[in-house]
Amino acid sequence: MHLGFGLYRHQLDQDHFRFARQCGATHLVVHYCDYFNQGGEENTRSDQPTGGVHGWGRAGDPNKLWSAEELTALRVTVEESGLKLYAIENFDPAHWHDVLLDGPKKKEQLEGLKTIIRNVGRANIPVFGYNFSIAGVYGRQKGTWARGGAESVGLEGSMDHTSIPDGMVWNMRYREPVGPGVIAPFSHEELWKRLEDFLGELIPVAEEAGVRLAAHPDDPPLPVVRDTPRLVYQPDMYQRLLDLRPSRSNALEFCLGTIAEMTEGDVHEAIDRYAAQNALAYIHFRNVCGKVPNYHEVFVDEGDIDMFRVLRILRKHSYDGVLIPDHTPLMTCPGSWYAGMAYAMGWMKAALQVTD
Numbered sequence: 450m451h452l453g454f455g456l457y458r459h460q461l462d463q464d465h466f467r468f469a470r471q472c473g474a475t476h477l478v479v480h481y482c483d484y485f486n487q488g489g490e491e492n493t494r495s496d497q498p499t500g501g502v503h504g505w506g507r508a509g510d511p512n513k514l515w516s517a518e519e520l521t522a523l524r525v526t527v528e529e530s531g532l533k534l535y536a537i538e539n540f541d542p543a544h545w546h547d548v549l550l551d552g553p554k555k556k557e558q559l560e561g562l563k564t565i566i567r568n569v570g571r572a573n574i575p576v577f578g579y580n581f582s583i584a585g586v587y588g589r590q591k592g593t594w595a596r597g598g599a600e601s602v603g604l605e606g607s608m609d610h611t612s613i614p615d616g617m618v619w620n621m622r623y624r625e626p627v628g629p630g631v632i633a634p635f636s637h638e639e640l641w642k643r644l645e646d647f648l649g650e651l652i653p654v655a656e657e658a659g660v661r662l663a664a665h666p667d668d669p670p671l672p673v674v675r676d677t678p679r680l681v682y683q684p685d686m687y688q689r690l691l692d693l694r695p696s697r698s699n700a701l702e703f704c705l706g707t708i709a710e711m712t713e714g715d716v717h718e719a720i721d722r723y724a725a726q727n728a729l730a731y732i733h734f735r736n737v738c739g740k741v742p743n744y745h746e747v748f749v750d751e752g753d754i755d756m757f758r759v760l761r762i763l764r765k766h767s768y769d770g771v772l773i774p775d776h777t778p779l780m781t782c783p784g785s786w787y788a789g790m791a792y793a794m795g796w797m798k799a800a801l802q803v804t805d
């Protein structure tokens with residue numbers, strides 16, 4: 450089991466690599482899509498991406514697929530700083546909006562995604578995390594909900610369900626709207642059909658490339674957000690995803706916080722069940738209080754999840770992947786994000802030692 454650290458695109462520099470190492474990380478997970486590109490109005494670079502109805506930043510260049518050369522250069526730079534590049538987290542909506550929306554460019558974009566996964570394999574990066582979601586991470590509020598009044602995100606009973614405007618998906622804008630339209634309604638079964646198309650095309654390529662695709666659940670885990678269905682919003686739904694295409698390359702980006710927020714099941718039982726299947730590619734190791742629609746993200750050691758029990762379950766199954774903090778509350782000081790992350794990392798490093 451390895452301690453990793455997640456970095457956003459705008460943090461890919463030597464100072465952040467050093468910070469990760471200083472926190473005890475041996476591995477990095479990199480968000481290569483820039484969520485903060487020409488950012489949405491509430492999406493600041495000093496916190497996890499949030500943003501209101503206008504979403505996060507703008508999607509990238511649809512014609513510029515991530516190349517093996519740039520990914521290799523990133524991996525080499527990361528290695529030169531003493532870390533290993535374990536995973537790329539998330540596609541850019543520019544590269545797969547019509548895969549999610551079943552739009553006219555779907556076929557072409559599936560080919561593009563295959564190219565990206567082949568390039569990730571050629572760059573010797575073993576894991577690619579993704580989140581098959583139309584609305585994406587949306588609708589959470591901010592409040593001083595964590596210990597000592599630390600600012601964090603969560604839900605308090607309700608969400609702004611304003612429909613997704615045309616030209617936006619995965620909470621990012623991929624083009625200007627054409628008219629006032631919104632995404633046409635569709636069913637949960639249709640969403641599963643789209644996932645099946647995606648896995649059917651991508652899993653064979655990922656197998657050949659030696660890459661594990663790893664699915665993140667829907668955050669927040671509600672059945673419907675902004676009039677669009679969600680895919681994995683109960684723990685059992687992960688099993689359906691795995692059973693669609695059994696393969697080492699069809700794996701999970703297991704977000705403890707999101708799973709704990711789900712109304713059914715138990716997060717400890719869920720991790721036991723999926724670890725037993727060797728389905729965990731990596732883990733978002735964070736804690737929460739409550740379940741949808743009433744939950745708060747909190748510090749790693751104050752939530753509903755027994756994090757030591759999670760580690761013992763992972764040890765039992767000889768899990769040898771990576772844990773990253775995902776997000777943490779902001780601490781009251783000039784370096785709020787950094788302090789929150791450093792606190793989580795120090796706690797995790799010690800917890801790994803005592804459960805060894």
Ligand SMILES: [Mn+2]
Pocket residue numbers: 665668704707733775
């Ligand atoms: Mn997560």
